[in-house]
Amino acid sequence: MFADRYSRRQAIFTACLVFCIGALFQCAAQTFTQLFIGRAVGGVGVGALSALSPLYMAEISPPEVRGSLMALEQFAIVLGVVVGFWLGFFTRDIPSSASWRIPLAAQLMPGIILLVGCAFLPASPRLLVLHGRYEEAKRSLAMLRLRTVEEAEEDPLIQLELLEMRVEATMIHRTLGTAENFHKSSSVFDELKTWKRLFGEKYRDRTMVGVLMMVFQQWVGINALLYYGPTLVRSIGFTGDTTVTLLVSGGIGIVQFIACLPAIVFIDKWGRKPLLRGGSAVMAFSHFAIAVLISLFSEDWASHSIAAWAAVGCIYLFTAAYGISLGPIGWVLPSEVFPSSMRSKGVALSTASNWINNFLVGLVTPVTIDYSPSGTFMMFAVAAFFAYLWSTYSVPETANVSLEEVDKMFRSSVGREESALKKQIEENVGLSDLVRRLGVEG
Ligand SMILES: O[C@H]1[C@H](O)[C@@H](O)[C@H](O)[C@@H](O)[C@H]1O
Numbered sequence: 001m002f003a004d005r006y007s008r009r010q011a012i013f014t015a016c017l018v019f020c021i022g023a024l025f026q027c028a029a030q031t032f033t034q035l036f037i038g039r040a041v042g043g044v045g046v047g048a049l050s051a052l053s054p055l056y057m058a059e060i061s062p063p064e065v066r067g068s069l070m071a072l073e074q075f076a077i078v079l080g081v082v083v084g085f086w087l088g089f090f091t092r093d094i095p096s097s098a099s100w101r102i103p104l105a106a107q108l109m110p111g112i113i114l115l116v117g118c119a120f121l122p123a124s125p126r127l128l129v130l131h132g133r134y135e136e137a138k139r140s141l142a143m144l145r146l147r148t149v150e151e152a153e154e155d156p157l158i159q160l161e162l163l164e165m166r167v168e169a170t171m172i173h174r175t176l177g178t179a180e181n182f183h184k185s186s187s188v189f190d191e192l193k194t195w196k197r198l199f200g201e202k203y204r205d206r207t208m209v210g211v212l213m214m215v216f217q218q219w220v221g222i223n224a225l226l227y228y229g230p231t232l233v234r235s236i237g238f239t240g241d242t243t244v245t246l247l248v249s250g251g252i253g254i255v256q257f258i259a260c261l262p263a264i265v266f267i268d269k270w271g272r273k274p275l276l277r278g279g280s281a282v283m284a285f286s287h288f289a290i291a292v293l294i295s296l297f298s299e300d301w302a303s304h305s306i307a308a309w310a311a312v313g314c315i316y317l318f319t320a321a322y323g324i325s326l327g328p329i330g331w332v333l334p335s336e337v338f339p340s341s342m343r344s345k346g347v348a349l350s351t352a353s354n355w356i357n358n359f360l361v362g363l364v365t366p367v368t369i370d371y372s373p374s375g376t377f378m379m380f381a382v383a384a385f386f387a388y389l390w391s392t393y394s395v396p397e398t399a400n401v402s403l404e405e406v407d408k409m410f411r412s413s414v415g416r417e418e419s420a421l422k423k424q425i426e427e428n429v430g431l432s433d434l435v436r437r438l439g440v441e442g
Pocket residue numbers: 074077078081217222223226256327328330354358
């Protein structure tokens with residue numbers, strides 16, 4: 001709500017401030033309750049930021065490199081996972097509260113950088129267009145594409161981007177009311193109505209893409225490995241030294257981090273779908289192999305050390321496959337599938353799905369490991385298999401198309417009347433004309 005009514009920047013700044021206050025509380029905590037309150041406040045900030053960042057990045061990126069730029073979010077998340085783990089690892093033996101205060105204080109560093117950095121973030125041109133502030137939108141887009149305003153006026157590609165945004169905004173204003181209405185504060189009832197639209201006929205498909213994306217991202221079990229790594233590693237035979245189990249599970253973060261790099265390079269070249277399909281297939285295979293190895297050898301790992309190492313290899317294989325597919329794409333796809341009018345709410349819902357499922361996996365995993373370690377890996381294998389089917393049959397390819405064109409992919413099922421209206425608007429704002437001219441010149 002805040003992100004739509006004011007600006008993406010203000011919303012990011014506020015969420016970041018909340019996060020920093022929470023982090024300060026945590027590292028200065030004197031009692032468990034204070035630590036708990038600090039975690040809760042920090043959690044509110046990070047929850048909001050995890051929805052706001054992909055939303056903002058999708059809106060400012062040029063289509064050809066949007067996937068790579070957005071995959072940087074995953075890069076940053078995993079960098080945090082790795083730094084957090086290893087900082088905790090190295091400070092764990094400090095014989096004072098510094099052992100946990102240092103890792104908790106480390107959060108403040110990226111928090112403060114972002115807080116200061118907000119002053120330099122250009123406004124989202126899409127939101128400005130939606131608010132009817134065309135001149136500012138042009139200036140902001142020029143800045144984002146490293147042009148002066150005069151150059152932007154001459155550049156047909158920037159003009160095309162701006163016109164596409166205007167067409168979409170006009171469509172939205174026809175359905176939701178004027179630009180002023182969009183900007184004006186709405187009642188709780190109006191807000192609820194907009195949320196309800198996410199589940200109506202027109203947006204249901206996209207809502208499913210956003211929500212399911214995160215269901216699969218979580219249920220293939222990445223956080224089970226990150227949270228319960230040492231326990232899971234013990235379940236595949238490494239029962240001795242705690243340092244070994246910690247090191248193996250610490251390696252999971254590093255593999256995920258390294259795997260993110262090819263994702264950044266290939267996500268726009270190869271597209272989202274091939275990465276999702278290939279990644280899910282490899283994940284299903286590795287989890288399945290671990291489940292089989294556990295059920296064959298768990299009675300006597302000591303005399304089957306090769307099998308135990310093969311299982312560790314499969315854990316790393318899974319992590320690499322996840323790190324190049326569901327990990328980064330989970331943060332890319334939801335922001336791409338929604339039109340501007342519904343993007344902030346759609347992405348917020350997908351992000352909520354991420355955290356809710358993350359929480360559920362965290363809750364369920366210790367119980368299932370206790371009951372059956374091989375069954376636990378089988379459960380993740382099944383989730384990865386469904387992710388494969390879903391990415392094959394339900395996911396649209398969003399690589400290299402503008403957000404407005406993605407909108408068209410879904411609209412094709414929404415009806416002819418609307419496309420006729422859109423054509424009319426395209427004529428009115430001069431988009432069709434520009435496209436014709438570019439076609440002739442090209
Ligand atoms: O994309 C991220 C990443 O893969 C993290 O390691 C994981 O902890 C998050 O839950 C996930 O959303």
